[in-house]
Amino acid sequence: MAPLASDPLGLAIDTTFDDTSVAILRGKREVLANLTLSQFKDHEEFGGVVPERASRKHLEAIQPLLAQALTRAGVGFGELDYVAVSTVPGLLGSILVGLTVAKSLAYLLARPLIGINHIEAHPYANVLAHGELPFPALHLVAAGGHTLLIHQTGHFQWSIVGRSVDDAAGECVDKVAKMFGHAMPGGPAVDRLALTHAPAAHRFPRPMLNDPGLDFSFSGLKTAVLYYRRDHGGDLEEGPVLSAFFDAVIEVLIVKTLRAARRFRPKAVTVSGGLAASQKLRAAFEAAAAEAGLRLLYPPPELCTDNAAMVACLAAHRYAAGRFDDLTLDGRPNLLD
Amino acid sequence: MTHALAIDTTSDYLSLAVLKGERPAGSRYLPCGVKATQIVIQEIDGLLTGAGLTAHDLELIVVAVGPGSFTGTRIGMAAAATFGQVLARPVIGVDTLQLLAAQTEPAADVTFHALLNCARDEVYHAAYRWNGVPVALGPIAMTTFGELHRVVGEAPVVARRFDPAPANGEDPLSRFDPMPLRRPHPDAELLLELGLARYREHPAGPFPLPQPIYLKSEAFRKWRR
Numbered sequence: 001m002a003p004l005a006s007d008p009l010g011l012a013i014d015t016t017f018d019d020t021s022v023a024i025l026r027g028k029r030e031v032l033a034n035l036t037l038s039q040f041k042d043h044e045e046f047g048g049v050v051p052e053r054a055s056r057k058h059l060e061a062i063q064p065l066l067a068q069a070l071t072r073a074g075v076g077f078g079e080l081d082y083v084a085v086s087t088v089p090g091l092l093g094s095i096l097v098g099l100t101v102a103k104s105l106a107y108l109l110a111r112p113l114i115g116i117n118h119i120e121a122h123p124y125a126n127v128l129a130h131g132e133l134p135f136p137a138l139h140l141v142a143a144g145g146h147t148l149l150i151h152q153t154g155h156f157q158w159s160i161v162g163r164s165v166d167d168a169a170g171e172c173v174d175k176v177a178k179m180f181g182h183a184m185p186g187g188p189a190v191d192r193l194a195l196t197h198a199p200a201a202h203r204f205p206r207p208m209l210n211d212p213g214l215d216f217s218f219s220g221l222k223t224a225v226l227y228y229r230r231d232h233g234g235d236l237e238e239g240p241v242l243s244a245f246f247d248a249v250i251e252v253l254i255v256k257t258l259r260a261a262r263r264f265r266p267k268a269v270t271v272s273g274g275l276a277a278s279q280k281l282r283a284a285f286e287a288a289a290a291e292a293g294l295r296l297l298y299p300p301p302e303l304c305t306d307n308a309a310m311v312a313c314l315a316a317h318r319y320a321a322g323r324f325d326d327l328t329l330d331g332r333p334n335l336l337d
Numbered sequence: 338m339t340h341a342l343a344i345d346t347t348s349d350y351l352s353l354a355v356l357k358g359e360r361p362a363g364s365r366y367l368p369c370g371v372k373a374t375q376i377v378i379q380e381i382d383g384l385l386t387g388a389g390l391t392a393h394d395l396e397l398i399v400v401a402v403g404p405g406s407f408t409g410t411r412i413g414m415a416a417a418a419t420f421g422q423v424l425a426r427p428v429i430g431v432d433t434l435q436l437l438a439a440q441t442e443p444a445a446d447v448t449f450h451a452l453l454n455c456a457r458d459e460v461y462h463a464a465y466r467w468n469g470v471p472v473a474l475g476p477i478a479m480t481t482f483g484e485l486h487r488v489v490g491e492a493p494v495v496a497r498r499f500d501p502a503p504a505n506g507e508d509p510l511s512r513f514d515p516m517p518l519r520r521p522h523p524d525a526e527l528l529l530e531l532g533l534a535r536y537r538e539h540p541a542g543p544f545p546l547p548q549p550i551y552l553k554s555e556a557f558r559k560w561r562r
Contacts, residue, residue: 019466052407055407056411056549056551057406057413057417059411059414059418059549062415062418063418063419063422063546068423077423091408092408093408093411096374096408096411096412096415097411097412097415098413099374100374100377100378100411100412100416100419101415101418101419102418103374103377103378103416104378104415104416104419104423105419107378107381107382108392108393108419108420108423108424109423193384258465260478327379327382328375328376328379329375330374330375331371331374333395
């Protein structure tokens with residue numbers, strides 16, 4: 001293996017769910033390419049992601065996307081210093097496509113292979129946007145099937161201090177949006193309506209808000225909207241109802257995050273994951289963080305959703321620390337296994 | 338002189354073979370279950386090293402494209418496509434029914450069938466005649482065991498099942514007339530033979546990236562050879 005480069009050029013692949021993403025990063029922050037092929041249209045007719053279809057699409061997309069990323073970055077395979085790939089959590093069949101490609105690349109180029117936890121990578125979108133994280137840091141990751149509070153004391157040193165015990169926040173938003181006929185992902189539609197409509201007078205429940213712990217629950221909130229919609233079918237105004245519903249989601253996220261901040265006293269609080277792209281959520285978090293005297297960081301919207309640039313950013317830190325994997329690296333669907 | 342690598346991860350076995358200057362230079366046929374991703378690159382490395390080659394010496398990659406395990410097929414194809422892309426070498430795809438048919442070598446006027454069970458009650462099948470390699474007489478099809486006898490009739494077959502035969506009761510594949518086999522397994526050495534034969538038909542290409550064969554439900558209906 002070649003000696004470690006001081007300003008390494010890394011390639012990262014993310015195929016954990018329904019987006020095929022390839023990024024090329026110089027050093028720890030210079031994104032030379034970050035290309036993501038979304039599969040939303042491919043799954044639209046099913047109302048949700050079909051795992052087998054997602055795996056097939058990754059296989060179709062990955063080689064052209066690699067070629068495009070290299071062209072965009074203006075580099076060749078031979079110039080890469082490491083190859084990184086998300087290996088957990090996600091759809092196993094999808095993960096294995098990216099993992100096999102990454103292993104093949106690492107082997108053929110004789111470069112280090114770096115397996116990345118996709119959830120651990122989400123907060124690193126903030127490193128790309130704002131610079132190195134101050135530690136200790138508290139991260140709210142609201143991404144796809146996960147809503148997590150993560151306490152991080154240093155690179156690679158983190159623990160989950162709160163998590164959703166049932167539906168994730170993003171999952172709840174998607175399902176409620178679907179009740180109102182919005183296509184997946186429902187987050188942008190709910191955010192848009194919540195921004196343009198005052199919330200309905202009805203107050204939806206704030207699940208587990210009175211629980212002193214840091215865990216979340218969103219399944220009951222989804223059911224509350226379902227029943228409200230059933231009981232008010234004909235008279236229902238979508239905008240105000242979704243606005244009131246989204247207020248409940250945001251309040252739970254903020255209250256739990258601030259509670260964790262009081263407990264762990266972080267130097268910064270970050271918000272990442274697809275839901276962090278919501279303008280309404282950002283505005284509410286900004287106001288709450290300012291009042292609590294917390295430094296708040298969130299990435300630009302394009303780095304909130306799944307992307308390989310954040311994977312590359314974490315991998316660059318792993319590269320600098322010499323933390324590599326061997327070619328027997330495996331994928332795992334579950335975060336907590 | 339051709340150095341080539343063949344990869345088959347379509348079944349519960351990881352099957353690899355390498356050709357060095359026209360001669361077989363090593364192979365693997367390992368039970369791997371669902372762990373093909375874990376071992377495939379390491380085994381390729383061991384195989385190439387044992388043959389005194391590096392990946393960069395390869396001139397051709399041959400890969401099994403299914404039908405078979407959907408996830409397994411993708412693992413082999415993802416590896417093969419990446420080898421082809423990085424090394425700028427052609428990748429030739431061979432379907433698993435032709436691979437199965439290559440286990441035998443009948444007289445040229447014999448029509449025979451390759452059968453591969455894909456689920457408890459369903460089987461992939463295709464008819465072949467031998468002309469240096471098995472030549473398919475029609476597209477790969479999928480049918481139930483109940484219908485299979487009507488399709489195959491009294492023709493000899495070469496058959497494989499992915500999962501063990503039923504513990505109780507007769508294995509439906511055993512009802513057909515089995516052919517003598519020149520090789521015990523439809524392994525990657527046979528895959529190399531078939532890939533090389535196709536490569537020599539059109540050595541100048543073009544070599545479009547092979548596509549996986551998923552024979553089920555709507556994919557089955559839409560797919561044509």
